[in-house]
Amino acid sequence: MTVPRSAQVYAQFLLPHLTSAAHLVDIGCGSGELSLDLATYVGHLTGIDVDDAEVEAARQSARRLGVDNANFVRGDAYDLDPPHQADVVFAHSVLEALDRPEAALIEMKRILRPGGLVAVASVEYGGLILTGRDETPLRRFYEIRERLWQIEGADPYRGRQLRGLLLDAGFVDVTATTMSIAYGTASAVEEFGRARAEDCTDDWYVSSAQRHGLTTADELASMRQAWVAWSESSTSYAAFAWCQALGWNR
Numbered sequence: 001m002t003v004p005r006s007a008q009v010y011a012q013f014l015l016p017h018l019t020s021a022a023h024l025v026d027i028g029c030g031s032g033e034l035s036l037d038l039a040t041y042v043g044h045l046t047g048i049d050v051d052d053a054e055v056e057a058a059r060q061s062a063r064r065l066g067v068d069n070a071n072f073v074r075g076d077a078y079d080l081d082p083p084h085q086a087d088v089v090f091a092h093s094v095l096e097a098l099d100r101p102e103a104a105l106i107e108m109k110r111i112l113r114p115g116g117l118v119a120v121a122s123v124e125y126g127g128l129i130l131t132g133r134d135e136t137p138l139r140r141f142y143e144i145r146e147r148l149w150q151i152e153g154a155d156p157y158r159g160r161q162l163r164g165l166l167l168d169a170g171f172v173d174v175t176a177t178t179m180s181i182a183y184g185t186a187s188a189v190e191e192f193g194r195a196r197a198e199d200c201t202d203d204w205y206v207s208s209a210q211r212h213g214l215t216t217a218d219e220l221a222s223m224r225q226a227w228v229a230w231s232e233s234s235t236s237y238a239a240f241a242w243c244q245a246l247g248w249n250r
């Protein structure tokens with residue numbers, strides 16, 4: 001079973017700044033996995049996502065878990081309209097998917113109260129640590145994924161840009177940090193490797209990679225096999241860099 005991601009791990013850089021009175025707006029909240037955990041640290045959380053299905057999934061999880069201080073609405077990071085001004089705006093694993101991150105940050109600043117805080121986190125593919133018996137097809141998997149992201153307007157190297165992006169958007173006292181998420185136990189390696197093996201048959205990955213001439217059915221099958229083997233090997237290890245930044249609206 002997949003262990004849910006927690007705010008303690010993924011939003012640790014933000015937690016010391018949260019108060020029980022704060023209104024936290026989570027932009028690109030997805031299915032609410034982190035939002036619902038974050039809601040326990042604040043007075044109210046508004047989750048916003050452009051995808052209706054994700055918003056509905058977040059609402060259902062809130063009902064199932066009995067979280068009554070969070071609401072989820074459809075909205076666009078480029079055109080925000082929350083019901084109240086935010087004390088804190090959070091965007092986790094979102095800016096890397098946007099082709100105009102500066103515009104989204106300026107919009108986040110617009111809904112922050114004076115003195116409010118923005119907290120963003122993005123993966124940084126330049127910080128990937130990956131080892132195992134047969135690394136070549138695994139690295140090739142990421143080479144293709146990075147290329148697909150770039151073709152679709154996303155940026156696998158957004159993490160390193162966060163400090164500059166926040167300063168350019170007008171935030172002050174900006175602090176950027178990096179943390180690592182490691183897959184270094186038998187169960188973590190198994191889960192991570194199997195998930196990547198499944199990615200090699202994922203509709204989006206397969207159809208986009210083939211449409212753009214980046215891979216073949218044979219290569220996809222060999223990468224899938226390599227990830228399955230990696231997931232079962234005691235020499236396997238992987239870690240991802242997550243860059244994070246805080247900035248104030250003064």
Ligand SMILES: C[S@@+](CC[C@H](N)C(=O)[O-])C[C@H]1O[C@@H](n2cnc3c(N)ncnc32)[C@H](O)[C@@H]1O
Binds near residue numbers: 078094098
């Ligand atoms: C990788 S998911 C991250 C979800 C969540 N923040 C987390 O870390 O678990 C990225 C989310 O951003 C949302 N998203 C992408 N573009 C958006 C936009 N312009 N406005 C709002 N949400 C957006 C997607 O629908 C998706 O749910």
